[in-house]
Amino acid sequence: MEARAYLRYVRIAPRKVQIVLxxxxxQPVDKAMAILKHTPKAASECLEKLLKSAIANAENNHNMNKEDLFVSECFVCPGPILKRIRPRAQGRAFRVLKRTSHITLVLKEKE
Known part of the structure; x- marks a missing residue:
């Protein structure tokens, strides 16, 4: 049995999220929560909310025990890219790519 939680269209680049994932x-969920609380990365805040959501899904939807849960898989996929224009010298324009992420977190119980 597994519990999943998704976070879609997060305005942070996937390679920054991957470092924290x-x-x-x-890791067990209590240790993973402690890691996310004390990691000084921008992605750790949204991942902490996602982990809480996955724990709630496991407890309420699948009747799993919180103490036996661990993060079995977690991955990030690139979402749509917002394309913006940055004015440059001599009338030129450079493109700025604002990347988004789709994050998936899966929890399982230890046997």
């Missing part, structure tokens, strides 16, 4: 993969 590597820290919490295969």
């Amino acid at each position: 590597d820290l919490i993969r295969n």
